[in-house]
Amino acid sequence: xxxxxxxxxxxxxxxxxxxxxxxxxxxxxATTMFWYRQFPKQSxxxxxxxxxxxxxxxxxxxxxxxxxxxxxxxxxxxxTVTSAHPEDSSFYICSARESGTPMNTEAFFGQGxxxxxx
Amino acid sequence: xxxxxEDPQALSIQEGENATMNCSYKTSIxxxxxxRQNSGRGLVHLILIRSNEREKHSGRLRVTLDxxxxxxxxxxxxxxxxxxxxxFCATGxxxxxxxxxxxxxxxxxKA
Numbered sequence: 518x519x520x521x522x523x524x525x526x527x528x529x530x531x532x533x534x535x536x537x538x539x540x541x542x543x544x545x546x547a548t549t550m551f552w553y554r555q556f557p558k559q560s561x562x563x564x565x566x567x568x569x570x571x572x573x574x575x576x577x578x579x580x581x582x583x584x585x586x587x588x589x590x591x592x593x594x595x596x597t598v599t600s601a602h603p604e605d606s607s608f609y610i611c612s613a614r615e616s617g618t619p620m621n622t623e624a625f626f627g628q629g630x631x632x633x634x635x
Numbered sequence: 636x637x638x639x640x641e642d643p644q645a646l647s648i649q650e651g652e653n654a655t656m657n658c659s660y661k662t663s664i665x666x667x668x669x670x671r672q673n674s675g676r677g678l679v680h681l682i683l684i685r686s687n688e689r690e691k692h693s694g695r696l697r698v699t700l701d702x703x704x705x706x707x708x709x710x711x712x713x714x715x716x717x718x719x720x721x722x723f724c725a726t727g728x729x730x731x732x733x734x735x736x737x738x739x740x741x742x743x744x745k746a
Contacts, residue, residue: 563735566733624732629677
C-alpha cells in the first residue's frame with residue numbers, strides 16, 4: 518500500500534512555543550490530507566481537512582489560529598501547533614488520500630506524532 | 636466520538652476464542668473501514684467494506700455491514716494474544732472524503 522510518513526514521531530516542547538508536524542505522501546500525490554488528534558484511551562477526532570493550494574477546512578470546535586495547516590504541495594501538509602500548552606499534549610495523526618481515487622477507497626495513515634508540552 | 640458508538644468498549648477473552656465488536660454510525664456512508672491500533676502507536680488498516688457490500692472476509696477477520704441499521708461488526712476468529720489492541724471502525728461519508736472514527740473497542744486476549 519501507499520506510504521505516508523509523519524515527522525517527527527515524538528516531540529517535547531516548552532509551553533508557549535510552536536511545534537510543526539509534517540505529513541508526507543511518499544509514493545503518491547495527495548490533493549487532500551486529514552489531521553486527527555487522539556487523547557489517551559480515546560478515539561481519533563478529526564481536526565481539519567487540508568486541501569492542496571487552498572485553505573484548510575476545520576471541524577467544529579477546532580481553533581484555526583492555534584492549529585495552522587499548510588498544504589503547499591501535493592505531497593506535503595504541515596500542522597503547526599502555535600503557543601502550545603500542556604492541554605495540547607496529544608497524539609496527532611495525519612492521513613492522505615491519493616488524488617483521483619474514488620471515495621470508496623481507503624486513506625493512508627501516518628504513524629503519528631506524540632506531542633508533550635511541558 | 637464524532638461518528639458513533641462501538642460496543643463493547645472493552646472486551647477480555649481467552650486465546651482461541653472469537654471476539655466480536657460492533658459499531659454503529661450516524662450518517663450515510665460510502666464505505667466503512669476497520670483499523671487496529673496497538674497502544675500508543677499508529678493505525679493498521681484491516682479491511683474496507685463498501686456500502687453495497689454486506690460481508691467481507693480477510694484471513695481470520697469477518698466484517699458485516701447493515702446499512703439499514705447503520706451498523707457493522709468485526710469478528711476475529713481464533714484470537715491470539717497478539718490481537719490485543721484497540722479496534723476502531725471508521726466511515727467514509729457520501730458527502731466527501733473525510734474518514735470519521737468510532738469510539739473504539741479495547742480488546743485484551745489472555746494467553
